[in-house]
Amino acid sequence: MNTLSYKTVSANKATVDKQWVVVDAEGQTLGRFSSKVAILLRGKHKPGFTPHVDCGDNVIVINAEKITLSGNKLDEKTYIRHTGYPGGQRSLTAKVMQQKNPALLVEKAVKGMLPKNKLGAELFRNLNVFVGAEHTHGAQKPKTVNLNDLK
Template sequence: MDTLSYKTISANKTNVDKRWLLVDAEGEALGRLSSKVANLLRGKHKPNFTPHVDCGDNVVIINAEKVTLSGNKWTDKEYLRYTGYPGGQRSTTARELLDKNPASIVERAVKGMLPKNRLGADLFRNLKVYAGTEHGQEAQKPTAVNLKDLK
């Protein structure tokens, strides 16, 4: 058996094929949308996936204000932050965050599903989220992706 013919191909910055993808979040459940988008950002859907390389695609999400949550999560789910001062823990509900900044709900959900290191920070920069149907990436000509077709 010739072992030289079975070389493992490892992706790097020069041979990664990055595309622009457009995802419509209208009527999608937040968690399912976020996990599928995190896989697209990470590049796990590609045959040349390499864990330590940014081989994922650039993703544009539109209609972030039309995402859904099941049950009582609109009132019960809390987002915590800390001001840095004693007694400075602040919380806001999902409904309040949706009214204030709809894109941040999707951004927080996707960011929580990415690696917690420098690679995760680089992958998060490949995500653009917009509340309405208009987005600033028309020049990149993103191709629409149906999330129902993805695993």
């Protein structure tokens, strides 16, 4: 009997092909940029994507200080945290956060787009954000990816 047989292949930690990629944040909008970086971290751009496995790439973001926000978000968007003490709620605007630590702005946006579980925490460790065009991962020989070509 001549029949076609298709098997669903599920990736695991041993069979996954992880790569190092560099993306440039210069001139990109924060939200659109972060969603594409989250797709790279998750591995959804690969044909062998498996939802419960870290099958994404290690992503290096450069020029984090040159990212833009659309509209009035630079002045109106607030980031709220709590110290843990009574009356310890603190807030920062996006403009202040960009001046203090522009890498944190990108990290918070990408982290919010990852799963809220152990897998999301593991995926977030694969993100490296740098201020400026230089990064410290030259030994990994990362390839440059143009996010405009990705979906």
